[in-house]
Every structure is written in structure tokens, then in C-alpha cells.
Amino acid sequence: TAEVVPQAPEDPLFGLMRAYRADQDPKKVDLGIGAYRDNNAKPWVLPVVKKADEILRDDPELNHEYAPIAGITSFTSKAAELILGGVDSPAIKEKRVTSVQTISGTGAVHLGALFLARFYTGKKVYLSDPTWANHNQIFSNVGIPIAKYPYFSKETRGLDFEGMKAALHGAPEGSIILLHACAHNPTGVDPTLDQWKEIAEILRVKKHFPFFDTAYQGFASGDLMRDNAAVRYFVDQGFELVVAQSFAKNFGLYGERAGCFHVVTAPAPDAETTIARIASQLAILQRSEISNPPLYGARIASIVLNDPKLFAEWEDNLRTMSGRIISMRNALRAKLEELGTPGTWNHITDQIGMFSYTGLTEPQVLKIRSDFHIYMTKNGRISMAGLNTNNVDYVAKAIDKIVRE
Ligand code: LMR
Numbered sequence: 001t002a003e004v005v006p007q008a009p010e011d012p013l014f015g016l017m018r019a020y021r022a023d024q025d026p027k028k029v030d031l032g033i034g035a036y037r038d039n040n041a042k043p044w045v046l047p048v049v050k051k052a053d054e055i056l057r058d059d060p061e062l063n064h065e066y067a068p069i070a071g072i073t074s075f076t077s078k079a080a081e082l083i084l085g086g087v088d089s090p091a092i093k094e095k096r097v098t099s100v101q102t103i104s105g106t107g108a109v110h111l112g113a114l115f116l117a118r119f120y121t122g123k124k125v126y127l128s129d130p131t132w133a134n135h136n137q138i139f140s141n142v143g144i145p146i147a148k149y150p151y152f153s154k155e156t157r158g159l160d161f162e163g164m165k166a167a168l169h170g171a172p173e174g175s176i177i178l179l180h181a182c183a184h185n186p187t188g189v190d191p192t193l194d195q196w197k198e199i200a201e202i203l204r205v206k207k208h209f210p211f212f213d214t215a216y217q218g219f220a221s222g223d224l225m226r227d228n229a230a231v232r233y234f235v236d237q238g239f240e241l242v243v244a245q246s247f248a249k250n251f252g253l254y255g256e257r258a259g260c261f262h263v264v265t266a267p268a269p270d271a272e273t274t275i276a277r278i279a280s281q282l283a284i285l286q287r288s289e290i291s292n293p294p295l296y297g298a299r300i301a302s303i304v305l306n307d308p309k310l311f312a313e314w315e316d317n318l319r320t321m322s323g324r325i326i327s328m329r330n331a332l333r334a335k336l337e338e339l340g341t342p343g344t345w346n347h348i349t350d351q352i353g354m355f356s357y358t359g360l361t362e363p364q365v366l367k368i369r370s371d372f373h374i375y376m377t378k379n380g381r382i383s384m385a386g387l388n389t390n391n392v393d394y395v396a397k398a399i400d401k402i403v404r405e
Contacts, residue, residue: 012133013377020375028373029391031382034185034354035254036321039388044321046252048313052303067292069283071101071260075298078305079260083181083214083245085225085232091264096271098279100286101293104259105215105246109138111261112211112242114285116176117142120209125176126167128152130379132185132213135178147171152187157347157359159189161198168202176209181243182227183216183353186381190220190352196230200237210234215246218318219325219353240266247301249354250318256297321385328387329356335396342403355381364402372398 010018016032030041038044056062070076076099084091091097102108116123125139128151139146149171150163168177179199184190191199203210212234217227234241247258263282265274286292304310333348348356360368360380368374374395376382387395 016375016377023373023375025373027394029375029386029395031374031376031384031386031395034249034383034385036249036252036354036385037388039324039390041386041388041391044252046314046317048304048310048317049251049253049300051310051313052300055303056299064295067101067295067298069286069292070099070279071293072295072298072302074306075258075302076101076260078302079245079247080262082224082305083217083228083231083243083262084235084264085228089232089235090267091235094267094271096265096267096275097262098275098282099260099262100279100282101298102244102259102261103290103293104248104257104297105213105244106134106138106259107257107290107293108244108246108259108261109135109213110142111282111285111289112244113139113142113144114289115242115263115282116209116211117144118285119281120176123174123176123209124172125178125211126171127178128164128180128184130186131178131180135213144176147175149177151184152189152357154359157189157357158350159191159195161191161195165198165202168199168206168208171206171208174207174209176211177203178211178213179230181212181214181217181231182220182229183355185215185353186355186377186379187357188351188353188355189357191230193229193233196233200234200239203239204237210239210241212241212243214243216249216353217245218250218315219322221352222319222322224315224318235264238267240264247297251297251301251304251314253297253300256300257294258297258301325354325384328384328392331389331392332356332387332396335393336399339396339400341396341400354383354385356384357381358399360399360402367405368398368402371402374398
């Protein structure tokens with residue numbers, strides 16, 4: 001009976017968003033969820049998305065029929081090119097990729113986890129410590145046991161590379177290793193390309209299985225082709241791997257749930273038939289879960305990805321977003337240094353992407369929320385896009401106060 005259902009805790013991130021919305025203080029600042037805001041703290045519809053939307057609306061042939069189970073190929077093929085580095089990717093040339101349109105990044109991670117739970121049994125998944133909170137429950141939900149590898153060094157506020165390597169070495173052979181392709185969430189700390197090469201070497205020796213999650217392509221370096229360098233390197237090394245890809249952030253299509261799951265098989269004479277078998281199983285899983293994916297967001301992205309002129313405009317829009325974030329990193333660091341706030345603050349500008357991992361402790365996070373109406377996740381992560389020229393001084397002064405207490 002219903003009595004056996006226990007109360008579950010509210011999702012921390014969406015709970016934070018709710019608390020922020022309920023807060024009546026005019027000075028309140030939202031540094032919680034990873035969603036881009038303009039300098040007036042407002043959501044930003046990318047101008048190129050507005051254009052694509054108009055093209056879509058003007059199309060007299062547009063209807064609301066079902067998409068194929070694996071989604072629309074005009075979208076999924078371009079999504080694959082985007083993360084694998086274009087049609088010259090060996091995986092694309094050798095037809096070793098299959099792609100399934102998903103309910104954004106969460107749906108892609110879930111489909112991948114479900115697929116591995118079914119066909120790569122008895123393995124653990126290794127998640128970075130820390131990682132995006134949802135990774136834990138997505139893998140737990142499909143029964144894949146979770147282990148952690150060290151990632152963030154509290155001392156340097158950078159990568160704990162030695163700890164990471166030791167854990168990957170120590171993991172049982174053939175483990176699933178979840179890697180953030182770029183702009184790590186929540187830390188904003190990425191391995192360098194040389195470090196990625198060392199990571200790849202460990203994975204090769206230990207026959208581990210790379211599971212890339214990419215939600216911030218275009219936000220790390222501001223260059224789409226640099227932000228996929230890790231994935232490209234692994235593919236060039238001949239790895240069999242999967243990629244969960246979100247278009248929520250880089251297209252600002254958060255609620256439209258546009259995403260993709262890709263499987264790349266290793267180079268082999270029978271790779272084409274292998275990939276066909278994998279595609280057939282993914283179709284069965286997809287059909288039982290969502291039948292076929294939602295169209296609107298994927299259609300928007302597809303219009304942009306397939307039109308060179310719109311694509312260039314998109315890159316420009318991405319530079320607008322990443323550029324504003326970088327200027328806020330500079331402003332926040334400069335203000336904290338000007339105030340002489342105890343500690344070092346170079347990590348704010350060293351870290352990249354949407355987030356900064358401030359180093360504020362949980363009690364400090366709770367105090368800054370109650371005293372200053374500034375909302376961030378309990379681990380001290382701030383979404384940089386929540387800062388703007390109107391509130392950055394206020395936030396710096398609040399951090400200064402809290403750190404000195
Ligand atoms: C975040 O980490 O803030 C975003 O990825 C939003 C989400 O779905 O958790």
C-alpha cells in the first residue's frame with residue numbers, strides 16, 4: 001500500500017531555484033543552476049535561435065508527426081560531427097558511429113547507462129569526485145555500482161591529477177570511466193591535452209571504457225573545435241567509447257531537451273555491422289522509454305548546424321556568452337583582491353566554463369544565503385553567469401564578509 005512509499009528529499013538544485021524564486025529581497029542573486037543569464041540577470045534567447053525559430057515557423061511543410069525512434073538524422077548526424085570534429089573524423093568516415101536523439105544530456109546519460117547495464121554487465125562506473133549530482137542517481141537507477149576517482153585538489157583548487165591517475169590505475173580492469181569532455185561541472189577544472197593523453201594511456205592499458213559527458217562545448221575555450229579535443233584524441237587512439245551530449249547550454253535550449261547519445265566502436269573490418277547491432281538495441285531501449293524524442297529543440301539546432309551562415313552566427317553567440325562569463329571572472333577576482341579578502345582568488349579566473357568552485361564551505365554557503373540572499377549550491381559552486389555588472393561588487397563584498405567571520 002501507499003504507506004510503504006517514504007518521503008524523498010527535494011532535488012537540491014531545483015529546491016535552491018524554488019527558494020530563490022520565493023525570496024522577496026530585491027538584492028537577491030541567483031548563482032545556482034547552470035543556465036546563462038545576460039547582464040540584466042535575464043535568460044537569453046540566442047539571436048541565432050530566434051532566427052531558426054522563424055525559419056521553422058515559416059515552413060509550410062511543417063507538421064507534428066512522430067520523429068523516427070532514433071530522432072531526426074539531420075540533427076543527430078551534425079551533432080556527431082560537432083563532438084567528433086567533423087566529417088573527417090575517422091569514426092565518421094569509417095561509419096563506426098551510431099547516434100540517438102535524447103531528452104537532452106540527462107536522457108543521453110540515462111540511455112547510455114541503461115545500455116551498459118544491459119550489455120556491459122558486472123562493471124562499476126567511476127565518477128569524478130565531485131561530479132554533477134545527477135550522475136550518481138542516473139547510474140544507481142539502472143543498477144550500475146558507483147565508485148569515485150579523486151579530481152579536485154582542495155589545496156591548489158585545481159586538478160588532483162596524481163590522485164586521479166592512481167584511482168584509474170587501481171580500478172578493476174574494464175571499468176566504466178565517466179569523463180567530462182570539457183568545462184567540468186562543478187569545478188571548472190579540466191585536464192590539459194597532455195594530461196588527457198596520460199589519462200587515455202591508463203584507460204588503454206586497463207581496458208577501461210570511456211563514457212564522455214559533454215554539456216558545455218563552446219563554453220570552455222569559446223571554440224567548439226578546441227572544446228572537443230579530448231573526445232577527438234580518444235577517437236584517434238581507436239577507443240570504443242560513448243558520448244552523452246547536451247544542447248541545453250550552448251544553444252540556450254534548456255527546457256526544450258535537445259540532446260544526443262553517440263556510440264563509437266573501435267576500428268575493425270566488421271565495425272559497420274557491429275554498429276548496426278548496437279543501433280538496433282538502442283532503438284528497442286528508446287522505444288520502451290520515450291518511443292521517440294521531442295522535435296522542437298532538435299529542429300532548431302538542426303537548422304543552425306546545417307547552415308554555414310547560421311553556424312557562424314551561433315559561434316558568435318557562444319563567444320558573447322563565454323566572453324561575458326570571463327569578464328565576470330575577472331571582475332569578481334579583482335574585487336576580492338581589492339578588498340584584501342583572506343585567501344587566494346586566482347582560481348576564479350583559472351577555472352573555466354559556466355562554473356567556479358569557490359572554496360566556500362557549506363556553513364559559509366548557508367550564511368551567505370541567509371544574510372545576503374545570494375544563492376549557490378552547498379558545495380560552494382557558483383554559476384558565473386549569475387554575476388553581472390550590477391551585482392558583482394555586492395557578491396564580492398558578501399564573500400569578503402563571510403570569509404572573515
Ligand atoms: C547544473 O548543474 O546546474 C545544470 O546542469 C542543471 C541541471 O540539470 O542540474
